[in-house]
Amino acid sequence: MDIEKVKSFFDMHAASWDGHQQRNEAVIELILNKSGIRKGSNVLDVACGTGVLIGDYLKLGARVTGIDISAKMTEIAKRKFPGVSFICADAHSFDFAEEYDVIIIYNAFPHFSDPDKLLKNLAAKLKNGGRLTVAHGMSEAALKHHHSGAAREISLELPCKEKLAELMSPYLSVDIMLSDDSMYMVSGIRA
Secondary structure (H helix, E strand, C coil): CCCCHHHHHHHHHHHHHHHCCCCCCHHHHHHHHHCCCCCCEEEEEEEECCCCCCHHHHCCCEEEEEEECHHHHHHHHHHCCCCEEEECCCCCCCCCCCCCEEEEEEHHHHHCHHHHHHHHHHCCCEEEEEEEEEECCHHHHHHHCCCCCHHHHCCCCCCHHHHHHHCCCCCCEEEEECCCCEEEEEECCCH
């Protein structure tokens, strides 16, 4: 997968991104609750886009940093949430200056070309006892269908929950694996 194509795709769609979002509030609430976000949590939102979940984190009293590879997505997120710190960079290799209580990759994992490198880099930036969550607000089948269209060239297939848990296991103690008709979530704790 070509990183420049990924950047271009999301830059091209940034202006209309929010208008195409379909939120399942019950799924989002479950993901946030199971990820352990609470007042005072230091949260890193990976591939934050235009800030789809930033308002949710803030309502829970978290301190938030968003990172996204798309400059145009990041610009929109900064305008929407001026008090939040945003980084325009590649999360595969970015050298984060701080550690986080919670790191979430929501609706974005298939757009990372090297999942192992990503997970290793992010897990290293978790505090001891911190949690990394990969989640999608749709089923594996729905996501596969969704990515068969315009996003085909900038997406890898989402691994089944067991495969993702296996990818995470060198870095995290995986204790949550959910996959049903409405969502997908794999999450683990840094021991």
